[in-house]
Amino acid sequence: MPESMSAWQLIASGDATLFAIVRLSLVVSLSAVAIAGFIGLPLGAILALTRFPGRSVLIVVINGFMGLPPVVVGLTVYLLLSRSGPLGALGLLFTPTAMIIAQSLLVLPIIAALTRQTIEDLWSEYGDELTAMGVGPSGRVVTLLWDGRFSLITAMLAGFGRAAAEVGTVMIVGGNIEGFTRTMTTAIALETSKGNLPLAMGLGLILISLILVINAAAWGVRVWSEQRTG
Amino acid sequence: MMRASLSDLPLVLDCVSFRAGGTTMLDRLSLTIGPGAPTLVVGPNGSGKTSLLRLCMGLDAPSEGAVSWGGRTNTPQTRRAILFQEPVMLRRSVAANIAYGLAQAGYPRARRAGRTEELLDRVGLLELAARPARRLSGGEQQRVALARALAREPEILLLDEPTASLDPAATRHFETIALMAAHSGTKIVMASHDLGQVRRLAGDVVFMVRGRILEQASAADFFDHPSTPEAAAFIRGDLVL
Ligand SMILES: Nc1ncnc2c1ncn2[C@@H]1O[C@H](COP(=O)(O)OP(=O)(O)O)[C@@H](O)[C@H]1O
Ligand SMILES: [Mg+2]
Numbered sequence: 001m002p003e004s005m006s007a008w009q010l011i012a013s014g015d016a017t018l019f020a021i022v023r024l025s026l027v028v029s030l031s032a033v034a035i036a037g038f039i040g041l042p043l044g045a046i047l048a049l050t051r052f053p054g055r056s057v058l059i060v061v062i063n064g065f066m067g068l069p070p071v072v073v074g075l076t077v078y079l080l081l082s083r084s085g086p087l088g089a090l091g092l093l094f095t096p097t098a099m100i101i102a103q104s105l106l107v108l109p110i111i112a113a114l115t116r117q118t119i120e121d122l123w124s125e126y127g128d129e130l131t132a133m134g135v136g137p138s139g140r141v142v143t144l145l146w147d148g149r150f151s152l153i154t155a156m157l158a159g160f161g162r163a164a165a166e167v168g169t170v171m172i173v174g175g176n177i178e179g180f181t182r183t184m185t186t187a188i189a190l191e192t193s194k195g196n197l198p199l200a201m202g203l204g205l206i207l208i209s210l211i212l213v214i215n216a217a218a219w220g221v222r223v224w225s226e227q228r229t230g
Numbered sequence: 231m232m233r234a235s236l237s238d239l240p241l242v243l244d245c246v247s248f249r250a251g252g253t254t255m256l257d258r259l260s261l262t263i264g265p266g267a268p269t270l271v272v273g274p275n276g277s278g279k280t281s282l283l284r285l286c287m288g289l290d291a292p293s294e295g296a297v298s299w300g301g302r303t304n305t306p307q308t309r310r311a312i313l314f315q316e317p318v319m320l321r322r323s324v325a326a327n328i329a330y331g332l333a334q335a336g337y338p339r340a341r342r343a344g345r346t347e348e349l350l351d352r353v354g355l356l357e358l359a360a361r362p363a364r365r366l367s368g369g370e371q372q373r374v375a376l377a378r379a380l381a382r383e384p385e386i387l388l389l390d391e392p393t394a395s396l397d398p399a400a401t402r403h404f405e406t407i408a409l410m411a412a413h414s415g416t417k418i419v420m421a422s423h424d425l426g427q428v429r430r431l432a433g434d435v436v437f438m439v440r441g442r443i444l445e446q447a448s449a450a451d452f453f454d455h456p457s458t459p460e461a462a463a464f465i466r467g468d469l470v471l
Contacts, residue, residue, distance in 0.1 A: 128289060129318040132287055132314075133331060133382075134334055143330075229362050
């Protein structure tokens with residue numbers, strides 16, 4: 001990225017490095033949200049609909065983990081993936097895959113906790129009706145996830161916002177390697193430390209714009225589908 | 231008995247009490263509900279009608295006593311359906327709500343669409359099939375819920391004050407559909423505190439006050455020879471508390 005240019009000039013000139021950074025940021029954060037949703041939505045629903053010893057403790061822990069410090073998650077994944085770590089043989093450290101894994105862990109508690117709350121509230125409304133229709137445990141999970149879809153989109157967005165905005169995990173497990181693991185947030189951190197504040201600020205504005213666009217799109221989908229299916 | 235009957239009837243409550251949260255909602259009820267014309271459960275608010283219907287559905291277990299269906303205490307509830315006073319519409323189209331009920335009743339997927347149409351036609355909602363169910367009026371939602379309950383082809387259909395918030399036209403419409411179901415062999419057990427409705431529909435009457443059954447009689451006997459002062463007052467239209 002030519003340092004003399006502002007972020008807007010970079011966009012206007014179609015700077016390839018900038019677009020690679022934006023693309024990687026989106027791929028990493030959206031993949032992380034997809035994975036965390038794949039696990040967190042059913043996990044939250046099961047947590048809402050079942051009773052077992054230790055359930056309250058688990059709920060408190062997951063709620064607490066919504067505020068996990070990214071650097072701690074990053075460090076943990078770093079230790080797991082480092083050459084001497086238990087998963088070191090996979091050779092994933094300082095790759096986008098490692099960043100996706102770390103961000104998934106960061107986002108999972110957010111999606112699971114918000115899903116748990118949403119599904120538990122829905123169950124208090126639907127419980128009798130579904131029980132009377134003889135809906136079994138897996139049917140309840142599926143039904144309530146689907147009927148909670150409008151609120152759950154918001155939970156997914158909260159997760160995406162967290163992933164897209166954080167710098168700690170991607171810096172530690174990705175290493176901010178130019179052209180390979182550099183994301184918007186690590187680029188901002190780097191440009192800031194180099195004193196290139198206009199570029200850093202411009203990148204920050206691009207990041208915020210992207211997050212807004214994705215939220216607006218999700219909102220549009222929500223309104224559209226709510227109008228169609230109530 | 232030669233062999234176990236597969237019917238859910240008669241539905242028998244044997245000295246059943248139900249308590250929750252320190253309140254006794256039902257107090258030593260004994261009741262037998264057999265096939266035939268609708269049984270109307272009548273009584274003032276808070277007399278325990280809803281609690282009774284929930285026990286009849288098997289949604290709650292009695293604190294004391296036993297509920298049995300066709301002589302069995304732990305039948306699956308596949309032959310029963312309940313229409314709650316405030317039914318819950320799934321966040322889908324009207325047709326999808328019915329199809330959901332059919333799926334839960336194990337109705338073959340290939341025939342669900344056709345059956346959904348039949349059911350919606352029966353409750354007069356065919357033209358609303360594609361609408362989001364939650365956007366319907368109260369009376370329309372009540373009919374969707376009725377169609378969804380009928381989708382189970384229940385032997386016993388429990389209705390909890392289904393017309394309490396409906397206007398006369400919607401009430402008449404609902405009653406007509408319910409009577410059609412009764413004529414085709416479904417046993418209707420319906421809570422109501424509307425005496426006119428009881429006269430229109432009831433084969434027999436269960437009269438409840440404060441968690442107890444004060445009277446169980448044929449509709450004619452109940453109205454002509456009430457045997458308790460409370461029932462007599464209720465029929466006169468006096469306030470029974
Ligand atoms: N979950 C509950 N916990 C405690 N009391 C309840 C509960 N549900 C209902 N009740 C009480 O039980 C009594 C019977 O209620 P219900 O069966 O709903 O009567 P009805 O349907 O005839 O109006 C009422 O006094 C009511 O306040
Ligand atoms: Mg009631």
